[in-house]
Amino acid sequence: METRIVIVDDDPLVRAGLRLMLDGADGIRVVGEAADGRDVPAVLDAHPADVVLMDLRMPEVDGIEATRRVRTRQSPPAVVVLTTFDTDSEVVGALRAGAAGYLLKDMPPARIAAAVRAAATGEPVLAPDIARRLMDAVAAGGSSARDATSALGRLTDRERDVAVEIGRGSSNAEIARRLYLSIPTVKAHVSSVLGKLGVENRTQVALLVQQAGAA
Structure with a gap:
């Protein structure tokens, strides 16, 4: 089955790179883009998706709040955070907002594509190098x-x-x-x-x- 994704990132070069990397890769199709979290609902209205790749730090509506808004939609897509930031508060905040996973932008392209497909089927997707630290942080602070x-x-x-x-x-x-x-x-x-x-x-x-x- 084809996995439809929307890319959300305030950096146009990052969006272009992700589109080039993911569009058409093993059944993945990029159906839309947004430059800020505030624009995501409108993009999803126009382009229904299975997965949203969500940056965290954006100028108006950040990725955590945007994730929260996406997850309130009827039959919402999975949200996978894709960012360069891996602080405990951001990781935990994103997952509590309803993100299905958390990936770092320095991961190999093949692993990002595999994570997108996994998220579309409901599988958890966490970058291995932060998974254990995340569990420890939640246990300590949640x-x-x-x-x-x-x-x-x-x-x-x-x-x-x-x-x-x-x-x-x-x-x-x-x-x-x-x-x-x-x-x-x-x-x-x-x-x-x-x-x-x-x-x-x-x-x-x-x-x-x-x-x-x-x-």
């Missing part, structure tokens, strides 16, 4: 491990098994294989986990699992 454990307690045993696999970064196919389930059944469990935990995406499930020390 909800307590007790709160996270309590949240996971709302799940059935099988849903908890699925949540733990999400926390380990497993794909739906990997979860199906490890838990001896069909992929449609895994997808149903993932939807139930998201609903019961009150979160928007798999990355936020992974954060809760890590906070609870369940992975």
